[in-house]
Amino acid sequence: MIDRRRFVKTLGAATGAIAVGLPHAVAQAEERKKHLERIGLQLYTVRKDMEKDFEGTLRKIAGIGYKQVEFAGYFGRSPAEVRTILNSVHLDAPSAHIGTPAALTTDWQKTLDASKAIGHKYVFVAYVEENRRTLDDYRRYADLFNSAGALARSMGLRFGYHNHDFEFVPTGGTLPYDILLERTDPKLVTMEMDLFWVTKGGKNPLDYFKRYPGRFEAVHVKDMNREGQMVDVGKGSIDFARIFAQQKKAGIRYFFVEHDNPEPSAIDSVTASYKYLEKLKF
Numbered sequence: 418m419i420d421r422r423r424f425v426k427t428l429g430a431a432t433g434a435i436a437v438g439l440p441h442a443v444a445q446a447e448e449r450k451k452h453l454e455r456i457g458l459q460l461y462t463v464r465k466d467m468e469k470d471f472e473g474t475l476r477k478i479a480g481i482g483y484k485q486v487e488f489a490g491y492f493g494r495s496p497a498e499v500r501t502i503l504n505s506v507h508l509d510a511p512s513a514h515i516g517t518p519a520a521l522t523t524d525w526q527k528t529l530d531a532s533k534a535i536g537h538k539y540v541f542v543a544y545v546e547e548n549r550r551t552l553d554d555y556r557r558y559a560d561l562f563n564s565a566g567a568l569a570r571s572m573g574l575r576f577g578y579h580n581h582d583f584e585f586v587p588t589g590g591t592l593p594y595d596i597l598l599e600r601t602d603p604k605l606v607t608m609e610m611d612l613f614w615v616t617k618g619g620k621n622p623l624d625y626f627k628r629y630p631g632r633f634e635a636v637h638v639k640d641m642n643r644e645g646q647m648v649d650v651g652k653g654s655i656d657f658a659r660i661f662a663q664q665k666k667a668g669i670r671y672f673f674v675e676h677d678n679p680e681p682s683a684i685d686s687v688t689a690s691y692k693y694l695e696k697l698k699f
Contacts (some may be wrong), residue, residue, distance in 0.1 A: 450698035457485035459675035463683045488513040496534035514543040521565040541579045555593040559600035566605030577607040585618030613639035631668035651693030658699040
């Protein structure tokens with residue numbers, strides 16, 4: 418039998434040990450959290466700067482800390498010139514945006530050849546024209562995407578689609594985005610989820626990760642405030658840590674910061690977003 422005094426003393430020691438060990442356990446858990454090893458930038462964000470000074474802008478981007486860029490036009494530079502400049506500023510360009518699905522029927526082979534020469538691994542359709550968004554249009558796009566993806570795959574490239582919010586407007590009880598996911602072959606077509614636009618469209622990225630695991634090999638990291646406006650990453654309400662924690666399930670390999678209309682300075686905007694993301698743990 419243990420007397421009351423000894424019991425209280427033993428209990429106090431145990432409680433003290435737990436109290437001492439708890440901060441250490443919390444610290445260990447924090448250390449185990451991940452962070453983004455490579456942060457990319459969609460160059461549409463700095464398009465005005467790129468137009469004025471192509472190489473100088475890329476050099477500034479690298480100086481901020483970005484390791485990767487995603488192109489949205491080359492401003493008259495040839496693939497060889499782009500590759501040379503990227504090498505000189507020590508940036509990797511794993512991805513590029515092209516225009517609408519029409520680009521897949523005109524000079525698609527030429528686009529793929531240029532992408533290979535520059536060093537891209539992915540080519541994404543960026544947009545669907547407003548007058549071509551019926552459900553039948555999306556079914557045709559899905560079939561076209563499979564064909565385009567097959568040719569890309571044969572050349573060692575990956576083809577995909579980048580969303581906005583209009584794909585999440587129900588049409589006849591169906592979401593256009595779901596048609597694209599269900600009708601395309603995962604081996605041939607991937608998705609670049611724009612986290613701002615899917616949220617703006619009233620959907621939760623995590624729900625899509627659960628329903629279509631592995632289908633989202635790239636994301637656009639852009640934030641939204643409570644008024645629904647686009648803001649620098651970290652200045653809005655999107656829970657990026659919770660989203661990034663599902664990286665493996667989603668299949669995410671690349672993270673590209675973007676802001677469609679940064680004001681007054683695009684460089685200041687991408688700097689602020691980078692500083693937030695480099696400290697983010699998930």
